Amino acid sequence: MAQWTILVLSLCGVLHGQGIRPPTVPECCQDGRTRASRGQDCSVLPLISSSQTCRISQEQCCAAAAEDDLCDSGVAVGLATGECEQAFVRSEPCRSLVSKRCCDCCLLGLMEAKRGSSCEFQGLTLGGLCADTAKTCCSRNTADEATAVTEPPQASAAAHPPMEPDSCRASNCSQLCVGRGTCACRDGHRLREDGVTCEDVNECLTGSHDCVLGQVCINTPGSFRCQREVGCGTGYELWDDNSCQDIDECSTGLHNCGPDFTCTNTEGSFRCLPKQTCSAGFTQDAVGTCIDINECVVLPSPCPPVHACVNTAGSYACRRNVVTCGRGYRLTEDATRCEDVDECRERNTCGDHGCVNLVGSHRCECRTGFIFNSITKLCEDINECRYYPGRLCAHRCENTEGSYRCSCTTGFKLSSDGRNCEDVNECDDQPCSQECANVYGSFQCYCRRGYQLSDADGITCEDIDECALPAGGHVCSHRCANSPGSFHCTCPPSGYMLAPNGRTCQDVDECAAGVHTCSASETCFNVHGGFRCLSFKCPPNFRQAAHGNDAPVSVRCIKACQSDDVSCALNPVHLITHSFLSLPTFRDFTQPEEIVFLRTTAGANASPLSASSDVLFDILSADDQLSFDVVKRLHHGTIMGVVRQVKPIIGPQDLVLEVALNYLKSGVISHRNVVIVHVFVSEFWW
Numbered sequence: 001m002a003q004w005t006i007l008v009l010s011l012c013g014v015l016h017g018q019g020i021r022p023p024t025v026p027e028c029c030q031d032g033r034t035r036a037s038r039g040q041d042c043s044v045l046p047l048i049s050s051s052q053t054c055r056i057s058q059e060q061c062c063a064a065a066a067e068d069d070l071c072d073s074g075v076a077v078g079l080a081t082g083e084c085e086q087a088f089v090r091s092e093p094c095r096s097l098v099s100k101r102c103c104d105c106c107l108l109g110l111m112e113a114k115r116g117s118s119c120e121f122q123g124l125t126l127g128g129l130c131a132d133t134a135k136t137c138c139s140r141n142t143a144d145e146a147t148a149v150t151e152p153p154q155a156s157a158a159a160h161p162p163m164e165p166d167s168c169r170a171s172n173c174s175q176l177c178v179g180r181g182t183c184a185c186r187d188g189h190r191l192r193e194d195g196v197t198c199e200d201v202n203e204c205l206t207g208s209h210d211c212v213l214g215q216v217c218i219n220t221p222g223s224f225r226c227q228r229e230v231g232c233g234t235g236y237e238l239w240d241d242n243s244c245q246d247i248d249e250c251s252t253g254l255h256n257c258g259p260d261f262t263c264t265n266t267e268g269s270f271r272c273l274p275k276q277t278c279s280a281g282f283t284q285d286a287v288g289t290c291i292d293i294n295e296c297v298v299l300p301s302p303c304p305p306v307h308a309c310v311n312t313a314g315s316y317a318c319r320r321n322v323v324t325c326g327r328g329y330r331l332t333e334d335a336t337r338c339e340d341v342d343e344c345r346e347r348n349t350c351g352d353h354g355c356v357n358l359v360g361s362h363r364c365e366c367r368t369g370f371i372f373n374s375i376t377k378l379c380e381d382i383n384e385c386r387y388y389p390g391r392l393c394a395h396r397c398e399n400t401e402g403s404y405r406c407s408c409t410t411g412f413k414l415s416s417d418g419r420n421c422e423d424v425n426e427c428d429d430q431p432c433s434q435e436c437a438n439v440y441g442s443f444q445c446y447c448r449r450g451y452q453l454s455d456a457d458g459i460t461c462e463d464i465d466e467c468a469l470p471a472g473g474h475v476c477s478h479r480c481a482n483s484p485g486s487f488h489c490t491c492p493p494s495g496y497m498l499a500p501n502g503r504t505c506q507d508v509d510e511c512a513a514g515v516h517t518c519s520a521s522e523t524c525f526n527v528h529g530g531f532r533c534l535s536f537k538c539p540p541n542f543r544q545a546a547h548g549n550d551a552p553v554s555v556r557c558i559k560a561c562q563s564d565d566v567s568c569a570l571n572p573v574h575l576i577t578h579s580f581l582s583l584p585t586f587r588d589f590t591q592p593e594e595i596v597f598l599r600t601t602a603g604a605n606a607s608p609l610s611a612s613s614d615v616l617f618d619i620l621s622a623d624d625q626l627s628f629d630v631v632k633r634l635h636h637g638t639i640m641g642v643v644r645q646v647k648p649i650i651g652p653q654d655l656v657l658e659v660a661l662n663y664l665k666s667g668v669i670s671h672r673n674v675v676i677v678h679v680f681v682s683e684f685w686w
Contacts, residue, residue: 022049022050022051022054023048023049023054025053025054025057028048028049028051028053028054028055028057028058028061029057029058029060029061030061031048031058031061032045032057032058032059032060032061032062032063032065033061033062033064033065035062036061036062036063036064036065036066036069037065037069040062042059042062042063042066043059045058045059045062067098067129070098070099070102071098071099071101071102071129071133072102073099073102073195074098074099074100074101074102074103074104074106075102075103075106075133075136075137076182077099077103077182078102078103078104078106078107078110078137079106079110079137079140080182081178081182082107082110083107084100084103084104084107097519101129101130102129102130102133104130105126105129105130105131105133105134105137106133106134106136106137107137108121108126108130108134108137109133109134109135109136109137109138109139110137110138112134112138113137113138113139119134119135119138119139120135121134121135171183172196173196174196174197174198175189175198182195183195183196183198185198186198186222187222188200188201188203188221188222188223189201189222200219200221200222202219203217203219203223203224204217204218204219204224205219209224209226210226211224211226212226214228214229215227215228215229215242216228216229226242227242228242232244233268234268234269235247235249235267235268235269236268246265246267246268248265249263249265249269249270250263250264250265250270251265255270255272256272257270257272258272258287258288260274260275260276260287260288260289261273261274261275261288262274262275274288275288276288276290278290279314280314281293281295281313281314281315282314292311292313292314293314294311294316295309295311295315295316296309296310296311296316297311299316302316302318303318304318307319307320308320325338326338326360327360328340328341328343328359328360328361328362329341329360340359340360342357342362343355343357343361343362343377344356344357344362345357349362349364349377349378350362350364350365350378350379351379352367353365353366353367353370353379354366361377362377363377364377364378364379366379367379367402368402369381369382369384369401369402369403370382370402381399381401381402382402383399384397384399384403384404385397385398385399385404386399392404392406392419393406393407393419394406394408394419394420394421395407395408395409395412395421396408396409406418406419408421409421409441410441410442411423411424411426411440411441411442411443412424412441423440423441425438425443426438426442426443427443431443431445431459432445432446432459432461433445433447433459433460433461434446434447434448434451434461435447435448445458445459445461447461448461448485449485450463450464450484450485450486451463451464451485452464463482463484463485464485465482465487466480466482466486466487467480467481467482467487468482475487475489475503476489476490476503476504476505477489477491477503477504477505477684477686478490478491478492478496478505478684478686479491488502489502489503489504489505491505492505492529492683492684494529494530495507495508495510495528495529495530496508496529504686505684505686507526507528507529509526510524510526510530510531511524511525511526511531512526516531516533517533518531518533519533521535522534522535523535525580525582525680526582527582527680527682528582528583528584528680528682528684528686529652529682529683529684532580532654532680534580534678536555536578538555538557538576539557539576541559541560541561541562541565541568541571542557542558542559542560542576543557543558543560544556544557544558545557545558554577554578554579554580555577555578556575556576556577556578557575557576557577557578558574558575559571559573559574559575572662572669572670572671572672573671573672573673573674574671574672574673575673575674576673576674576676577673577674577675577676578676578678579596579675579676579677579678580677580678580680581595581596581677581678581679581680582680582682583595583645583649583651583679583680583681583682584651584681584682584684584685584686585648585649585650585651585681585682585683585684585685586645586648586649586685587685589647589648592629592644592645592646593644593645594642594643594644595628595643595644595645595679596642596643596657596659596675596677597640597641597642597643598617598630598640598641598642598643598659598661598675599635599638599640600615600638600639600640600641600661600663601638602614602615602638602639602663614639614663614664615632615639615641615661615662615663615664616632616661616662616664617630617631617632617641617659617660617661617662618630618659618660618662619657619658619659619660620658620659620660620674621656621657621658622655622657622658623649623653623655623657625647625649626646626647627645627646627647627648627649627655628643628644628645628646628657629643629644629646630642630643630644630659631644641659641661643657643659643677649681650681651681651682651683651684652680652681652682652683653680653681654678654679654680654681655678655679655681656676656677656678656679657676657677657678657679658674658675658676658677659674659675659676659677660672660673660674660675661673661674661675
């Protein structure tokens with residue numbers, strides 16, 4: 001990790017310059033400072049010489065000039081307002097870091113000047129930039145002490161500092177001015193790089209909204225709103241307040257009731273009710289029309305014996321029966337007797353067959369392939385396929401009028417003799433979408449890998465959606481995307497990359513790769529799906545222990561009391577340790593998960609009443625859900641504390657767990673060590 005503040009501007013890149021005479025090193029430096037004064041990015045400067053010395057001079061002088069400008073801006077804010085927190089919170093983070101640091105160092109110099117110090121800052125190792133800034137402000141405040149305003153500014157971290165007379169009158173700030181031309185923005189906005197104009201913050205893109213599942217985030221100037229993502233269903237409409245209201249189809253004319261019906265609105269639908277009722281003898285059909293009732297069919301016995309029922313519109317009538325003649329006879333003109341009917345002459349009953357009339361009947365002389373039915377008095381076709389089963393055709397026998405015809409089942413064709421069948425090679429016509437294999441009387445389609453045969457036609461090869469299979473949820477650790485004949489896995493857009501197996505998402509160590517944005521004063525700690533920039537200071541009366549091999553994952557503060565500080569000496573806390581832990585969101589949380597092991601140097605007591613040492617573990621602070629506990633355990637003859645997660649935690653969340661190790665001597669706390677565990681819970685289970 002870079003240790004110099006000047007590298008905050010991320011100087012990198014190699015460009016190629018052109019020129020007849022190679023520029024001198026001072027000229028390269030002046031070119032870099034000139035470009036910095038124009039606001040150009042020092043990491044992408046055009047190279048004016050192929051010399052590496054010229055390139056380094058150009059970039060470093062540009063960075064130094066840019067840093068000087070940022071530092072002067074921070075000093076101006078510190079001298080004008082007396083506080084450095086609110087002035088830079090909405091600025092670009094990397095640039096505001098230098099300005100805020102110089103502002104803080106200037107305030108340090110002003111405070112030293114008020115105490116009458118010599119502005120030498122003995123015993124403080126501030127670094128070159130901070131030390132020079134503090135001395136400059138301290139010396140300036142000492143020289144101007146006779147004319148300076150002695151009243152301290154009455155600003156606080158929550159309010160804007162008081163503006164000097166006319167300090168903002170000529171300001172061109174787009175929203176707020178906090179003194180000496182320094183601009184600030186209202187909530188929901190942030191200051192642009194020009195230091196004057198405020199732009200809206202898109203909470204929907206930055207993820208700072210609170211819209212829940214089923215809602216979509218819509219950005220608005222200075223804020224955002226959540227809108228329902230899905231529709232309300234048939235019969236309802238979505239209102240501006242995200243509620244679903246019933247649609248009155250009757251009043252809006254969206255119904256399909258006919259002219260003879262009345263529309264009645266119901267919740268989510270409507271009903272069509274008939275306008276009129278039918279008179280006796282009529283009933284309504286499906287479209288509301290009145291139709292006549294056939295009483296002769298509906299009523300069981302509408303008329304007395306020897307009478308016939310005749311239906312009429314809206315009613316019926318009964319008529320007395322007359323003489324009826326049997327089959328083959330008809331009533332004479334006077335309706336008194338029956339006479340024979342010559343079916344051969346009048347009806348041509350036998351068709352193209354021969355016909356012989358008989359009294360009250362007739363007989364047909366049938367052609368070959370037909371037989372006379374004495375009951376129906378007709379020539380009926382002889383079904384040769386039924387009379388000679390399996391002897392006429394090899395496969396199927398189809399009866400025809402006066403004869404028969406052979407046919408073959410699917411996959412075969414009729415031979416030249418008109419009776420036998422031979423196999424057809426269907427694969428010659430390429431019936432399958434991919435691979436075809438001929439079998440006797442049929443064919444079989446096959447699909448290539450990644451496809452399956454359609455159940456609908458058995459011919460078409462359909463893509464197998466591996467992501468939708470019962471085991472598809474375990475194919476990819478994050479998301480599965482189907483493709484024709486295959487599939488591929490994807491990972492979250494940031495913080496993860498696909499493993500060589502193409503299915504598992506593995507965390508990207510931004511700290512090891514050097515792609516983090518932590519400053520020189522912060523420590524980069526890798527977490528699942530991202531990183532954290534950590535910076536901790538020891539509390540008063542404690543000093544930070546020397547960095548060891550585990551410096552990136554822990555910070556230890558050792559008690560260091562002054563010789564005359566009694567309260568410090570009585571404080572039982574001897575050691576404060578900051579530890580950092582990255583955890584996934586446990587997918588199937590069924591039992592406590594052991595996450596931290598606290599090792600001690602105390603041996604296990606044989607008896608609780610023994611005078612030897614003992615250790616008690618206690619959780620001083622945790623999350624609101626009390627998701628953690630600590631248990632004592634014996635490990636190789638020494639006492640060890642085990643911190644466990646006892647409740648499921650859904651990420652992403654950053655939690656702080658504070659555990660006390662109380663060392664007892666004869667039942668009394670002799671000293672205490674405090675372990676502060678910073679737990680970073682990932683959004684995902686891997």
